[in-house]
Amino acid sequence: MKYAGLLVMPGGFFLTLAALVLFPDAARRLAFVVCGLAVEAMGLAVAVRGHMPARGASRP
């Protein structure tokens, strides 16, 4: 799951790039850039969840 989240994050970035190229008007461009960031945030959340150690995993 940790890798899946990190793979989703570039997807969000490409969405922001697509917004720049595809939409000439500022409002729609901003909206799609924000959507790209939201996708990145979801990927980050999945990556964080995937990296959470099981309780006691670090116990010596």
Added chain:
Amino acid sequence: MNAAAPMIPIPEAAMSETVFAFTLALLLLAPLAIAGMALVNTGLARSRSAAQALLGYLALWAVTAIGFALVGASFAGTLKTHEIVLHAGGKTWSVLGLDPWLLHGLGSAAPQMQLALLFEFMAVAMAAMVPWGSGADRWRLPGGCASAAVLSGFVFPLVAHWIWGGGWLAQLGANFGLGAGFLDGGGAATVHALGGMAALALVWIAGPRRGKFPREGLSTAIPGHNAVYVLFGCLLALVGWLAWNAAGAVIWLHAPLAALPETAINTLLSAAAALVATYSVTRVRFGKPDASLCANGWLAGLVTSTACAALTTPLEAIFAGAVAGIFTPLLVEVLELALSIDDPSGAIAVHGASGLWGLVAVGFFAPQAGQLTAQLVGVAALLGVILPLIYLLYALLNRVVAFRVDPDGERIGMDLHELGGGAYPEFVIHRDESYR
């Protein structure tokens, strides 16, 4: 793709000797910011790892200086001789610089380019040092140096070219009409957001300190060993940061000398507002203000100011700093208690989150249309490309140079294990009471 295309020189007003000398003097003060940060993070580590922590800052600085000089400066493209460009969507996207290797041609470069390169030498050192504090008490020195080599040789130059070297983020204004393009006058993106994301990747890969998250109950508190180091480091960092932001404003934003007092005032106001906010939040949350979190809040305000100080009004700087000061202690708490992320220096919140917030705040306050979009695209590039890239590089590096010390080394402390002697030889070493 057009590899190694010669760059079209953009005419820039020649820098006067007065401005050059003043900016150089500022840059010579900037290392105090790094010294302050090193002192803060050493104080936040355990006493049994203090010498290794501080030696690590020196070693990382050495590695980054050599790595950036040998390889990184070429990719950063500060001298603007050649670059790698892509053509897509009818636009040109400059993705990587290709200046001559080994700083060839530095002596004959324009004075402002030489200053820019000197600034990048400071910036790359600080960026590589940010994750070192997060790996305190468990990150081996060879692993830290390997990380510094990777960051200074490729990752930092990549981001620096995008933002400072005339790369695609800097060209967002010219190519897409997004304000003045992505703006980062002091290194909020290239230094702090990059360093914060490296810290996150590191703690994910190295894992928490032993005993930090026991099988039952809350996480174990492992307080820093010297609050005086931490708080004095904050004062030292302020001096460096004042010089750092002023130098950055001249070099990257072409600010006139007359604008520098406001930049310095905004830097101070941002840190001050952040400290007041963190003091208040911790006072409300815990009944008494927390010294180490207040130090984190102060640094978070300074980090926010690296993006904002040269581009906002004093009132906006206070607002930006106050927001950073409010969310920093809360984020530190969430990362540790809810997400089981063991970050002894709080770098993920202080440098990563505050750096990103500062960049977004610049977009909110900027008068130009499209500036907010440009800033958000920059943030998206950092999160969507640079974080996964750092994670991948760290994961590969960890297979070659193990990041984490073995359990015995962690038990006796990094000083004895890696250096053979402690930072405080006359102190009595107590048995570890944090293991449950």
